Amino acid sequence: MSLNDRDKLNRIEELKGKLFSKNYQPKVEHRDRFTRFSRNDIPDVWENGNKAGIDSIHYREKFSMRTSIFKNFFIFSLGFFILTLLYGSYVFFVGGNTVSNDNIDISIMGNNFTAGGEELSLIVGITNKNSSALDLVDLVMEYPKSSLNSGIGGSVGTERFRESLGTIPAGAVRNENLKVVLFGEQGSVRSIKISLQYRVEGSNGIFIKEKNYDVTISSTPLNLSVDAPIEISPNQEITLNIKATLNATKSVSKILLKLNYPVGFQFRSSIPAPSLGNNIWSLGDFPPGAERNISITGKMFDVVDGEEKTFHISSGSQSSGDKSMIDVVFNSLSHTTLIKKPFIEAKFFVNGIYQREYTTNAKTPIQGEIRWINNLDAKVNDLEIRAKISGNAVDRKTINANRGFYNSITDTITWDKNSQNGFSEVNPGDSGSVNFSVSSLSLFSATDGILPDPSININISISGKQLVAGYATTNLNNSDSGIVRIVSDVGFTSKALYYSGPFTNTGPIPPKVGNETSYTIVWSLSNTANNISKGVVHSSLPSWMKFKGTVSPSDEDLTYNPSNKEIIWKVGRISRGTGISGSDRSVSFQVAFTPSLSQIRTTPIIVNDAILTGYDDFAKVDVRVSKTSFRTELDNDPQFPTGGGTVVE
Numbered sequence: 001m002s003l004n005d006r007d008k009l010n011r012i013e014e015l016k017g018k019l020f021s022k023n024y025q026p027k028v029e030h031r032d033r034f035t036r037f038s039r040n041d042i043p044d045v046w047e048n049g050n051k052a053g054i055d056s057i058h059y060r061e062k063f064s065m066r067t068s069i070f071k072n073f074f075i076f077s078l079g080f081f082i083l084t085l086l087y088g089s090y091v092f093f094v095g096g097n098t099v100s101n102d103n104i105d106i107s108i109m110g111n112n113f114t115a116g117g118e119e120l121s122l123i124v125g126i127t128n129k130n131s132s133a134l135d136l137v138d139l140v141m142e143y144p145k146s147s148l149n150s151g152i153g154g155s156v157g158t159e160r161f162r163e164s165l166g167t168i169p170a171g172a173v174r175n176e177n178l179k180v181v182l183f184g185e186q187g188s189v190r191s192i193k194i195s196l197q198y199r200v201e202g203s204n205g206i207f208i209k210e211k212n213y214d215v216t217i218s219s220t221p222l223n224l225s226v227d228a229p230i231e232i233s234p235n236q237e238i239t240l241n242i243k244a245t246l247n248a249t250k251s252v253s254k255i256l257l258k259l260n261y262p263v264g265f266q267f268r269s270s271i272p273a274p275s276l277g278n279n280i281w282s283l284g285d286f287p288p289g290a291e292r293n294i295s296i297t298g299k300m301f302d303v304v305d306g307e308e309k310t311f312h313i314s315s316g317s318q319s320s321g322d323k324s325m326i327d328v329v330f331n332s333l334s335h336t337t338l339i340k341k342p343f344i345e346a347k348f349f350v351n352g353i354y355q356r357e358y359t360t361n362a363k364t365p366i367q368g369e370i371r372w373i374n375n376l377d378a379k380v381n382d383l384e385i386r387a388k389i390s391g392n393a394v395d396r397k398t399i400n401a402n403r404g405f406y407n408s409i410t411d412t413i414t415w416d417k418n419s420q421n422g423f424s425e426v427n428p429g430d431s432g433s434v435n436f437s438v439s440s441l442s443l444f445s446a447t448d449g450i451l452p453d454p455s456i457n458i459n460i461s462i463s464g465k466q467l468v469a470g471y472a473t474t475n476l477n478n479s480d481s482g483i484v485r486i487v488s489d490v491g492f493t494s495k496a497l498y499y500s501g502p503f504t505n506t507g508p509i510p511p512k513v514g515n516e517t518s519y520t521i522v523w524s525l526s527n528t529a530n531n532i533s534k535g536v537v538h539s540s541l542p543s544w545m546k547f548k549g550t551v552s553p554s555d556e557d558l559t560y561n562p563s564n565k566e567i568i569w570k571v572g573r574i575s576r577g578t579g580i581s582g583s584d585r586s587v588s589f590q591v592a593f594t595p596s597l598s599q600i601r602t603t604p605i606i607v608n609d610a611i612l613t614g615y616d617d618f619a620k621v622d623v624r625v626s627k628t629s630f631r632t633e634l635d636n637d638p639q640f641p642t643g644g645g646t647v648v649e
Helices: 003-020 045-093
Strands: 103-108 113-115 118-126 134-142 158-168 172-182 189-199 209-218 222-227 237-246 254-259 265-271 278-284 291-300 308-318 326-339 344-350 357-361 366-374 378-391 394-400 406-409 413-417 431-440 455-468 474-486 490-497 517-527 530-540 545-552 556-561 567-575 583-595 605-607 610-616 621-627
Touching: 103 189, 103 209, 118 158, 118 556, 118 567, 134 172, 158 172, 209 357, 222 308, 237 254, 237 308, 254 291, 254 326, 278 291, 344 378, 344 455, 344 474, 366 378, 366 455, 378 394, 378 431, 490 605, 490 610, 490 621, 517 530, 517 567, 517 605, 545 556, 556 583, 567 583, 567 610, 583 605, 605 621
Parallel strands: 113 209, 357 474
Antiparallel strands: 103 118, 118 172, 134 158, 134 189, 189 209, 222 237, 237 291, 254 278, 254 308, 265 291, 308 326, 344 366, 366 431, 378 413, 378 455, 394 431, 406 413, 455 474, 490 517, 517 583, 530 567, 530 610, 545 583, 556 567, 610 621
């Protein structure tokens, strides 16, 4: 053990002795401040660590100093920018040679009311209160479309007029006289926008000063009037006479009149005929004082007592984009008609059904019935009912008046007090009916050929007299009508062949078990009076049959679906006269049959039922013709032997 080690051990033992001695008194020392040690008192390892800490402190002080410089620079730059912006604004708005919009005044002098179609004068005053001149000044006026200046270009819905004013010096005043013609309904407001576009010296920008001026249309340029009944009975004919007159002293062009019908109104005719659809008329150009008249006739259907029906009429300039639309409405009005139960009522029924239009085939007689009732609280005398029968399908020889008188000269059946008991005097609330029947002509005959669009029209009228105050009489009238459209006779024939047809069939006749025999199926169509659209034939094959895939003619749209064995022939249009006055429409395809032992001594089905469906374009009804299935016994093939369809072993 070295001397130093012994010395350290002795010191430790000395300390332990003092700690465990009963007489040891600890000595407490007080220090007023921390003692500052010199670097010589610190070990080397501590000296290195302290040096790194001091370097870190120096670095933070240097970084803090650098951040403070950047912050001061940023604050200085922001302040400079704000001062520059304030100075620029001051120079522009207040400076000696700058221009401000607030120092430009636009005044408009004129009438705030004008008659539609009349010329309106406006004085536009421009005052430049700036200390600098306004250069390249343009005065722009924009106003609603359809004016006399319609040739001037402008945005959609507006017209634009531009006038160059050149330079307006500082402090100068310019007055411009502008004229415009406005159109619109009475009471409508038209807004005119005046814009001043200018430049200033030293700038390429275009500056704009705007002002709006509202003008109210005090009177319409186009007068509209309508003459029509204010009360009508249900299902009665109504006529509206419309008159349009131009009030303006200037001509207008391309005027449209549009009539919106109420629900239940059925348009019949008009003089002149509509220009578009059944409710738009082009009235053309209108010189001052010109007048146009339109008469519209129709009927009100599907209405009830007490219901009001309103017709809306409007007229104005035609839109350049849509010829059926009114661009600017000059005038509009409405006419309301009250539906009121008639004093004496008659309704026409066909085969027990009351409606506007009926359909039937040419082979079924039409059973017509007229049901009447007295809705008055008073008696009606001399009741008379008439039925006028017309149309290209009427077989006049089949008309049965049933206790009425049929006049073949006027084609009218009359029931009156001479033929009907009780028609001399009808009490309040009394009702009854009269009947007749008529049949249609054949839709095709060798002498007359095809009867196109066959129909029968029945117009009913009922009249009577009512005693007023015991002395005078009032005539009471009412009417009803109906049209019966005859459905076209569509022919659909189906044949199963072996020895004839477009294909050569093979296999034994009669069919033998285990041997394949093929057959030809032929479908043919014909049509008489009306065009048929959307024609389709549906059929299918039994599970034991096979579709061979051969079709003639090949351009016919006939398809076979092997998953459900369905055959579909998309016929499409079947024209009037097909198969009668013109060539028929047909398609052929081939099927095959291989009998099994379970089918011996039977005549199995080779094609199931076939159904033709389509739509009669004139009668406006669906048509349907069906054909039954075919068996192996081919009755349509003249060469087919008797018993040739029974399966043999």
